[in-house]
Amino acid sequence: MSDATSQDAYRQQMARKKRLIDARVNKADRDQGVLLVNTGNGKGKSSAGFGVIARALGHDMPVGVVQFIKGAFSTGEETFFRRLPGVDYHVMGEGFTWETQDRERDIAAARRAWDQATRMLGDTRYGVVLLDELNIVLDKALLPLDEVLDALRRRPRMQHVIVTGRRAPQVLIDLADTVTWMKMEKHAFKAGIRAQKGMEL
Amino acid sequence: MSDATSQDAYRQQMARKKRLIDARVNKADRDQGVLLVNTGNGKGKSSAGFGVIARALGHDMPVGVVQFIKGAFSTGEETFFRRLPGVDYHVMGEGFTWETQDRERDIAAARRAWDQATRMLGDTRYGVVLLDELNIVLDKALLPLDEVLDALRRRPRMQHVIVTGRRAPQVLIDLADTVTWMKMEKHAFKAGIRAQKGMEL
Known part of the structure; x- marks a missing residue:
C-alpha cells in the first residue's frame, strides 16, 4: 500500500x-443531572468518582463528598480535597465493617453519614455529590434501600450524583443514567506488592 | 432468627x-512503583487516573500529566489540575484524530507529547505520571509500541504510571501490575442526555 x-x-x-x-x-x-454508578471488583470506582469531583471543581461547581466506609485506604484524597475551597467533605465515623464487627454500631454510623448525604441531595447549591462506598452500605442493608432511592429521585434536577462501591443493587443500576462495571483484570496486591502511597493510599 | x-x-x-x-x-x-492500566469502553478510565493524581497530591507527591488526545471533553480536569502547584501538565496539540483526519500530523503530535512523557519517565522527582489516552495512540500505531514499553520498564523503581484509553495493547496489559477493565453497562448519552458540565466536560 x-x-x-x-x-x-x-x-x-x-x-x-x-x-x-x-x-x-x-x-x-x-440537559439534566446524571446519576453515575461505579461498581464491580476492580480498582478505580472511588478514584473515578474523585476524578469527576476534580472536573466539577475545575468549573467552580460546589461539591459534596460523603465517604461511607472509612478505612486505611484513600487517605490521600481526603487530605487533598479537604483543603480545597468549595468541597464539603464528610467521613462516616467508623472503620471498615470487618474492623468493627458490630452491626448496630455500623447501622448508626451509616445513618449519620446518610443524614449528611440527604442534606446535600436536598440542596441545589451542590453541583455534584459523591456518595463513596454507598453500595457496600446498601449491600449490607445498613440503610433502607427505598429511602436512598427516593432521595436520589427527588434531588435537584441538575444535580449530578456518583455512587461507588462493589455490588450495586440492581434497582440502583436501573435508576442510574450511567453505569460502569469495573472489572479487576490484574491487581498488584495479588502479585505481592503492598498498597502504595499515591496509588492505593 | x-x-x-x-x-x-x-x-x-x-x-x-x-x-x-x-x-x-x-x-x-x-514496595515498588505500580503500572496501572485503565481500559475498556466504559466511563471512568481517565477520571480514575485523575483521582489517583489527586490522591498523590494529598501526599504532596509531584505528578506529571500528559493528555495524548485533546478534545472537547475533560476541560474541567485540565483547568483544575493546571492551577495546582506540583502538577506538570501537558496536552498534545491536536484534537481528536477523527477531527484532524491527517495521519502524519497525528504522528508528529504524538511524538511531541511522548517527548514530554519520556522526560517525566526518566525523572525520579515525578511520583506519579498519568499518560491519558496513550492506549488510543498505541492502538493507532502513532508511536512505536516497543519504544513505549521500554520507557515504562526503565522508569524509576518507585514511580507509579497510569495509562488510560480504550483498546490497551495486550503486551501493555502483560507488563502492567494492575489492570481495570471498565465496561459500559449504561450511558446517559445513549439515553439522549448531552455531555454535562462537571460530569463529562
Missing part, C-alpha cells in the same frame, strides 16, 4: 468515525 | 472477612 493510499484510508476511516460521533452528539439534546 | 443470633452471625462473618484480608495484607510485602 503506497503512503498516499494509506493516508487516504486513514482520512476516510476518521471521517466516517467523525460522522458517527457527530450524529450521536446531535441526538443527545437534553 | 433472634437479634442476638443475627448480631452474632454478622460478627462471625465480618471476623472471617477480616482474617482473609489481614492474611492477604501480610502476604503483600514488596
